[in-house]
Amino acid sequence: MRILHTMFRVADLQRSLDFYINTMGMQLLRQKDNEEYEYSLAFVGYGSEEDGAVIELTYNWGKDDYDMGNAFGHIALETDDIYSLCSTLEEKGADVYRKPGPVKGGSTLIAFVRDPDGYAIELIQH
Structure with missing residues:
Protein backbone atom coordinates (compact mmCIF):
# COMPACT_ATOMS: atom_id res chain seq x y z
CA MET A 1 0.00 0.00 0.00
CA ARG A 2 1.08 3.57 -0.64
CA ILE A 3 -0.46 7.04 -0.75
CA LEU A 4 -1.37 7.96 -4.34
CA HIS A 5 -2.77 11.48 -4.11
CA THR A 6 -4.58 14.10 -2.08
CA MET A 7 -7.63 15.67 -3.74
CA PHE A 8 -8.60 19.34 -3.42
CA ARG A 9 -11.80 20.79 -4.86
CA VAL A 10 -10.93 24.09 -6.51
CA ALA A 11 -13.04 27.05 -7.60
CA ASP A 12 -10.90 28.01 -10.62
CA LEU A 13 -8.78 25.26 -12.18
CA GLN A 14 -6.55 27.60 -14.20
CA ARG A 15 -5.83 29.78 -11.15
CA SER A 16 -4.95 26.67 -9.12
CA LEU A 17 -2.77 25.24 -11.90
CA ASP A 18 -0.95 28.57 -12.12
CA PHE A 19 -0.27 28.46 -8.37
CA TYR A 20 0.90 24.86 -8.18
CA ILE A 21 2.95 24.97 -11.41
CA ASN A 22 4.29 28.53 -11.62
CA THR A 23 4.44 29.43 -7.93
CA MET A 24 5.15 26.08 -6.23
CA GLY A 25 7.20 24.61 -9.09
CA MET A 26 5.19 21.43 -9.63
CA GLN A 27 4.56 19.78 -12.99
CA LEU A 28 1.21 19.11 -14.62
CA LEU A 29 1.23 15.32 -14.86
CA ARG A 30 -2.14 14.79 -16.52
CA GLN A 31 -5.45 16.56 -17.05
CA LYS A 32 -8.87 15.31 -18.08
CA ASP A 33 -12.35 16.77 -18.63
CA ASN A 34 -15.47 14.68 -18.06
CA GLU A 35 -18.20 16.20 -20.23
CA GLU A 36 -20.94 13.82 -19.07
CA TYR A 37 -20.52 14.57 -15.35
CA GLU A 38 -19.19 18.13 -15.79
CA TYR A 39 -15.91 18.07 -13.94
CA SER A 40 -12.21 18.44 -14.71
CA LEU A 41 -9.26 16.76 -13.03
CA ALA A 42 -5.64 17.83 -13.04
CA PHE A 43 -2.83 15.97 -11.31
CA VAL A 44 0.27 17.93 -10.25
CA GLY A 45 3.44 16.95 -8.43
CA TYR A 46 7.22 17.05 -8.22
CA GLY A 47 7.69 13.69 -9.93
CA SER A 48 5.76 10.93 -11.58
CA GLU A 49 2.76 9.34 -9.94
CA GLU A 50 4.69 6.06 -9.94
CA ASP A 51 7.42 7.59 -7.77
CA GLY A 52 5.41 9.48 -5.17
CA ALA A 53 2.19 11.04 -4.00
CA VAL A 54 0.68 13.89 -6.04
CA ILE A 55 -2.17 16.40 -5.74
CA GLU A 56 -5.43 15.96 -7.64
CA LEU A 57 -7.18 19.25 -8.37
CA THR A 58 -10.89 18.71 -9.01
CA TYR A 59 -13.01 21.42 -10.61
CA ASN A 60 -16.76 20.80 -10.63
CA TRP A 61 -18.07 22.93 -13.48
CA GLY A 62 -20.08 25.93 -12.28
CA LYS A 63 -19.07 25.54 -8.61
CA ASP A 64 -16.93 28.44 -7.48
CA ASP A 65 -16.80 28.10 -3.70
CA TYR A 66 -16.61 25.40 -1.03
CA ASP A 67 -17.01 25.19 2.73
CA MET A 68 -13.55 24.26 3.94
CA GLY A 69 -14.81 22.84 7.24
CA ASN A 70 -12.54 22.53 10.24
CA ALA A 71 -11.18 18.99 9.99
CA PHE A 72 -8.57 19.33 7.22
CA GLY A 73 -5.20 20.60 8.40
CA HIS A 74 -2.57 20.88 5.69
Whole structure:
Protein backbone atom coordinates (compact mmCIF):
# COMPACT_ATOMS: atom_id res chain seq x y z
CA MET A 1 0.00 0.00 0.00
CA ARG A 2 1.08 3.57 -0.64
CA ILE A 3 -0.46 7.04 -0.75
CA LEU A 4 -1.37 7.96 -4.34
CA HIS A 5 -2.77 11.48 -4.11
CA THR A 6 -4.58 14.10 -2.08
CA MET A 7 -7.63 15.67 -3.74
CA PHE A 8 -8.60 19.34 -3.42
CA ARG A 9 -11.80 20.79 -4.86
CA VAL A 10 -10.93 24.09 -6.51
CA ALA A 11 -13.04 27.05 -7.60
CA ASP A 12 -10.90 28.01 -10.62
CA LEU A 13 -8.78 25.26 -12.18
CA GLN A 14 -6.55 27.60 -14.20
CA ARG A 15 -5.83 29.78 -11.15
CA SER A 16 -4.95 26.67 -9.12
CA LEU A 17 -2.77 25.24 -11.90
CA ASP A 18 -0.95 28.57 -12.12
CA PHE A 19 -0.27 28.46 -8.37
CA TYR A 20 0.90 24.86 -8.18
CA ILE A 21 2.95 24.97 -11.41
CA ASN A 22 4.29 28.53 -11.62
CA THR A 23 4.44 29.43 -7.93
CA MET A 24 5.15 26.08 -6.23
CA GLY A 25 7.20 24.61 -9.09
CA MET A 26 5.19 21.43 -9.63
CA GLN A 27 4.56 19.78 -12.99
CA LEU A 28 1.21 19.11 -14.62
CA LEU A 29 1.23 15.32 -14.86
CA ARG A 30 -2.14 14.79 -16.52
CA GLN A 31 -5.45 16.56 -17.05
CA LYS A 32 -8.87 15.31 -18.08
CA ASP A 33 -12.35 16.77 -18.63
CA ASN A 34 -15.47 14.68 -18.06
CA GLU A 35 -18.20 16.20 -20.23
CA GLU A 36 -20.94 13.82 -19.07
CA TYR A 37 -20.52 14.57 -15.35
CA GLU A 38 -19.19 18.13 -15.79
CA TYR A 39 -15.91 18.07 -13.94
CA SER A 40 -12.21 18.44 -14.71
CA LEU A 41 -9.26 16.76 -13.03
CA ALA A 42 -5.64 17.83 -13.04
CA PHE A 43 -2.83 15.97 -11.31
CA VAL A 44 0.27 17.93 -10.25
CA GLY A 45 3.44 16.95 -8.43
CA TYR A 46 7.22 17.05 -8.22
CA GLY A 47 7.69 13.69 -9.93
CA SER A 48 5.76 10.93 -11.58
CA GLU A 49 2.76 9.34 -9.94
CA GLU A 50 4.69 6.06 -9.94
CA ASP A 51 7.42 7.59 -7.77
CA GLY A 52 5.41 9.48 -5.17
CA ALA A 53 2.19 11.04 -4.00
CA VAL A 54 0.68 13.89 -6.04
CA ILE A 55 -2.17 16.40 -5.74
CA GLU A 56 -5.43 15.96 -7.64
CA LEU A 57 -7.18 19.25 -8.37
CA THR A 58 -10.89 18.71 -9.01
CA TYR A 59 -13.01 21.42 -10.61
CA ASN A 60 -16.76 20.80 -10.63
CA TRP A 61 -18.07 22.93 -13.48
CA GLY A 62 -20.08 25.93 -12.28
CA LYS A 63 -19.07 25.54 -8.61
CA ASP A 64 -16.93 28.44 -7.48
CA ASP A 65 -16.80 28.10 -3.70
CA TYR A 66 -16.61 25.40 -1.03
CA ASP A 67 -17.01 25.19 2.73
CA MET A 68 -13.55 24.26 3.94
CA GLY A 69 -14.81 22.84 7.24
CA ASN A 70 -12.54 22.53 10.24
CA ALA A 71 -11.18 18.99 9.99
CA PHE A 72 -8.57 19.33 7.22
CA GLY A 73 -5.20 20.60 8.40
CA HIS A 74 -2.57 20.88 5.69
CA ILE A 75 -0.27 19.08 3.32
CA ALA A 76 3.49 19.24 3.94
CA LEU A 77 6.33 19.78 1.48
CA GLU A 78 10.04 19.49 2.20
CA THR A 79 12.46 22.15 0.92
CA ASP A 80 16.23 22.59 0.96
CA ASP A 81 16.11 26.37 1.63
CA ILE A 82 12.94 27.49 3.37
CA TYR A 83 13.97 31.17 3.57
CA SER A 84 14.75 31.44 -0.14
CA LEU A 85 11.60 29.53 -1.09
CA CYS A 86 9.35 31.76 1.04
CA SER A 87 10.97 34.87 -0.41
CA THR A 88 10.35 33.57 -3.94
CA LEU A 89 6.77 32.61 -3.09
CA GLU A 90 6.05 36.08 -1.72
CA GLU A 91 7.60 37.70 -4.82
CA LYS A 92 5.13 35.64 -6.88
CA GLY A 93 2.23 36.91 -4.77
CA ALA A 94 1.70 33.85 -2.57
CA ASP A 95 0.28 34.24 0.94
CA VAL A 96 3.10 33.07 3.24
CA TYR A 97 1.05 33.56 6.38
CA ARG A 98 3.47 31.90 8.80
CA LYS A 99 6.98 33.12 8.10
CA PRO A 100 9.93 30.69 8.33
CA GLY A 101 11.12 29.91 11.81
CA PRO A 102 11.36 27.16 14.40
CA VAL A 103 8.26 25.16 15.22
CA LYS A 104 6.88 26.03 18.66
CA GLY A 105 8.71 23.95 21.25
CA GLY A 106 11.27 22.62 18.76
CA SER A 107 14.02 23.44 16.31
CA THR A 108 12.59 22.24 12.98
CA LEU A 109 12.20 25.19 10.60
CA ILE A 110 8.72 25.51 9.15
CA ALA A 111 6.52 28.02 7.31
CA PHE A 112 2.97 27.99 5.94
CA VAL A 113 1.56 29.22 2.63
CA ARG A 114 -2.04 29.18 1.35
CA ASP A 115 -3.09 28.13 -2.13
CA PRO A 116 -5.68 30.23 -4.02
CA ASP A 117 -8.56 28.25 -2.47
CA GLY A 118 -7.23 28.66 1.07
CA TYR A 119 -5.69 25.20 1.52
CA ALA A 120 -2.73 25.26 3.88
CA ILE A 121 0.68 24.01 2.79
CA GLU A 122 3.36 23.50 5.44
CA LEU A 123 6.92 23.97 4.25
CA ILE A 124 9.54 22.05 6.23
CA GLN A 125 13.30 22.63 6.02
CA HIS A 126 15.19 19.46 5.05
